[in-house]
Amino acid sequence: MVSRFKEALDSGKFVITSEVAPPKGTNLEKFLHHIDLLKDRVDAINITDHQSSVMRFPSLGGALAVVEKGGEAIMQMTCRDRNRMALEADLLFAYTRGIRNVLCLTGDAVPVGDHKEAMGVFDLDSLQLLKTIHQMMDGQDLGGNNLDGAVEFCAGAIVTPEAQPIEPQLIKFEKKVEVGAEFFQTQAIYDLDNFTKFMDYARKFKTPILAGIVLLSSARMARYMTENVPGIFVPQDLIDELTGVPKEEMLAKGIEIAGRTIAALKKDAICGGVHIMAIGREEAVPDIMAAAGL
């Protein structure tokens, strides 16, 4: 069984991924409903790994649920909570259960989350995890031992086109390409001019890049993100556009903005696809796709 997501990337089509966050607890109802809603509409669904360092149902279990429902999962894997042995073991298990895609992340810092006294592991970083996956695909673990049965993953990473300063970020991006990242999903982008500039640079590396589209559900959220979330910049004209509509119409306006951004990226073939993050409003993803004309 090969990665259907990898096939989509190789096909040259405009690839669409989206994202679902596992719940805090064992009630999977809403989570499974969101998977059902998206699995036949997108090329793959990312399952987040304790995002923002908030403890939740694991990404491994969530990705398994996507596979069980016949969908294509991208298991997000951070280096914050597991040492190299635990990461390798989870990769072995994931492979045997049909998970074929992994997004390698360093992981947010522990103190920004809800277990502020926990140990941040970071035994590996995102680059070392990518390289580990390739080593395991070649049949060897990080201890240099042969595996009885190797893994096969399409392993990707993230990049932040709005990072300030950008140069150190680009060095890391190039290192990720060198160790074999097969795709990139970006942090949220809103400023198309800046993203186009980033793509003019990034395109030469030939690794598919899916632009991060985070739904702006209100003017307040847009302001909060641009002021507080590292690597996110929401241009003032978009904030004004949201402020200009009544509160009850802000979500619809956010959907329109997301749809129009995706349409522009696709029309001018700026990047290989998009990664749509609705952050708790997954019901809106089909509307965003409709607004984008997908």
Place this chain on the structure above:
Amino acid sequence: MKSITKQKSIEDIQEGLKGLDRIFVVGCGTCTTMTKTGGIEQVEEMKERLQEMGKRVTGSTVIPTACDDMTEVAMKENEQFIRSADAILSMSCALGVHRMNLYINKPVIPAVDTLFIAVEETPGYFREACAQCGQCLLGQTAGICPLTACHKGLVNGPCGGTNNGKCEVDKDKDCAWTLIYNRLKEQGRLDLMRQYQPPRNHHIVPKPRAVKIT
């Protein structure tokens, strides 16, 4: 190099001294004097607090350097006052607590928590500069240690949490990798940052660690 300490809360000190009524107080003339957590002044203040708690202070001393062999001398000099105490309350860092334990058979209760080992970069500003990892990278990182200066100890470049040269954990803290990038760029050595750094060996000297120099 200084051992950075923070005084425990008076409640924690009281809890640590539960059932121990006669107390001998020891400060240190080096690190805890510098950080104002266990010098002469703080030892005098502590004696007052102990008396308010209803403890009997049998005596006190501030050892010039509590982590070396001066401790043995100080213990001997004050032997009669220590012998009549139920416990020593240590206002030196943990290294001093270890040292005192070598010479007397009395409980040594720490009044401070030892936080990290630092260098004094500018007067009064102490920064952790070395995690004693056993694999020094400073030659490749322009003299800025990514293990101590980066919250996550990343060795291959910045994470996505870096923001305008600051860290996602604290907007007042610099992003180590922005500093490293800037300094390597100035030195014309950015190629070092492009090199892949493999996972670290956490057992270069397996714990418990000790070494005998002959």
